[in-house]
Amino acid sequence: MTLSKPKQVIFNKAQEYCEQKGVRFTPLRASVYRILLQEDASIGAYDLLDKLRNTEDNAKPPTVYRALDFFLELGLVHKVESNNTFKACHHFGCSHPVQFLICDECGDVQEIQSQGVKETLEAQAKENAFTILTQTIEAHGICKNCQDKAA
Known part of the structure; x- marks a missing residue:
C-alpha cells in the first residue's frame, strides 16, 4: 500500500511521534493508519476492516477498534461523530479544537x-x-x- 509523498511524510511523523511517546507503532497499526491516510472521506470501522483484510486476512473488528482507540488517544485520528467515522489528523501532537x-x-x-x-x-x-x-x-x-x- 503506497502513500503519496505528502501523506508518507505524515505517516513518518506519526511513527516518530509514537516513538517519542514510548508507544508501539506496530505493523498492524501502521496498516490501519495507512488506510486512514489514503482516504479523503472519513471511514467507518467496518469499511476500514474490509480494506485491512486485503493485507491482513485474519483481521477482526476488535483489531480495528483497538487500533482506532490507540490513534484517538494519541490524537492521530479524529472521530466524526455525526456519522460515526474516523479521519486521520494531519497536525497531531498538539491539543486543538x-x-x-x-x-x-x-x-x-x-x-x-x-x-x-x-x-x-x-x-x-x-x-x-x-x-x-x-x-x-x-x-x-x-x-x-x-x-x-x-x-
Missing part, C-alpha cells in the same frame, strides 16, 4: 481551523459557568467539486 467541513454528496471531510470559533465558544461557556473538555464542530454541506459536477 476540531472543526470539520463534511460533504454530504461525496463524503469528503476537511479539517479546518476557524479563527475565533474556539474563543467565542469558550467565552460563552464561561458566561454559563461551563467547562469545555473537548470541542468538535461539524458542518455538513456540498463541497466545491460536487457543486461543480452538479452545475
Whole structure:
C-alpha cells in the first residue's frame, strides 16, 4: 500500500511521534493508519476492516477498534461523530479544537481551523459557568467539486 509523498511524510511523523511517546507503532497499526491516510472521506470501522483484510486476512473488528482507540488517544485520528467515522489528523501532537467541513454528496471531510470559533465558544461557556473538555464542530454541506459536477 503506497502513500503519496505528502501523506508518507505524515505517516513518518506519526511513527516518530509514537516513538517519542514510548508507544508501539506496530505493523498492524501502521496498516490501519495507512488506510486512514489514503482516504479523503472519513471511514467507518467496518469499511476500514474490509480494506485491512486485503493485507491482513485474519483481521477482526476488535483489531480495528483497538487500533482506532490507540490513534484517538494519541490524537492521530479524529472521530466524526455525526456519522460515526474516523479521519486521520494531519497536525497531531498538539491539543486543538476540531472543526470539520463534511460533504454530504461525496463524503469528503476537511479539517479546518476557524479563527475565533474556539474563543467565542469558550467565552460563552464561561458566561454559563461551563467547562469545555473537548470541542468538535461539524458542518455538513456540498463541497466545491460536487457543486461543480452538479452545475
